[in-house]
Amino acid sequence: TKYPQGSEKQLLQAVLGKEVPLRGLPMDVGVLVMNVNTAASLARAVLRNKPLTHRIVTVAGHGIVQPKNLLAPIGASYGDLIEACGGLTADAARVLAGGPMMGFSLPDLDIPITKGTGGVTVLAERDLRAMRETACLRCGRCVDVCPMNLAPTRIALASRAGDYGLAHEWNLTACMECGSCAYVCPARIPLVQLIRMGKVMSKKEAVRKAA
Ligand code: SF4
Numbered sequence: 782t783k784y785p786q787g788s789e790k791q792l793l794q795a796v797l798g799k800e801v802p803l804r805g806l807p808m809d810v811g812v813l814v815m816n817v818n819t820a821a822s823l824a825r826a827v828l829r830n831k832p833l834t835h836r837i838v839t840v841a842g843h844g845i846v847q848p849k850n851l852l853a854p855i856g857a858s859y860g861d862l863i864e865a866c867g868g869l870t871a872d873a874a875r876v877l878a879g880g881p882m883m884g885f886s887l888p889d890l891d892i893p894i895t896k897g898t899g900g901v902t903v904l905a906e907r908d909l910r911a912m913r914e915t916a917c918l919r920c921g922r923c924v925d926v927c928p929m930n931l932a933p934t935r936i937a938l939a940s941r942a943g944d945y946g947l948a949h950e951w952n953l954t955a956c957m958e959c960g961s962c963a964y965v966c967p968a969r970i971p972l973v974q975l976i977r978m979g980k981v982m983s984k985k986e987a988v989r990k991a992a
């Protein structure tokens with residue numbers, strides 16, 4: 782398989798040969814996609830009357846002493862999970878909620894994990910040094926790799942400029958934030974972060990205009 786093959790739209794195309802419309806959902810083509818963890822939780826709740834209290838969380842990255850998969854209680858803090866994995870290494874630099882491709886930086890380790898938490902990634906200084914941004918090279922790699930056939934650089938630059946109307950014209954909301962574009966970008970432009978920011982800011986702008 783090829784990342785992001787686990788994404789429901791890509792999975793559907795690979796397994797059933799069905800294509801979900803650009804802004805649509807799997808249910809639009811008559812399919813419901815559910816991951817194994819969710820299906821198991823649903824079975825426990827319905828068949829055994831047991832609420833969801835724990836999550837399996839992967840704690841990994843160069844900045845963690847002992848990477849592990851943990852069965853963690855919902856509500857435990859990110860700091861608790863890191864402590865259970867031997868703590869941070871001396872050169873730990875950034876803690877991400879999520880994986881290296883889709884995770885976002887945590888401002889505070891006292892934040893609790895939720896039912897949606899699946900991973901914690903701790904980056905070290907050496908990981909960040911490789912991320913210094915330069916100007917776009919117009920190489921087109923981000924376009925080639927996008928599983929949604931978008932133009933990531935167009936959306937990201939419109940978002941960075943605060944032109945959310947233009948970002949929507951380039952199908953801002955169709956981005957599933959897989960992070961592939963940012964990963965392959967030789968200029969280290971934080972494409973997915975800019976797109977994510979564009980989504981949040983355009984929603985805020987819409988609310989402000991409606992008020
Ligand atoms: S994160 Fe980048 S590669 Fe992934 S869907 Fe969005 S624009 Fe495409």
Ligand code: SF4
Nearest residue numbers: 917918920921923966
């Ligand atoms: S991959 Fe990066 S450098 Fe290449 S076109 Fe896209 S944004 Fe520009």
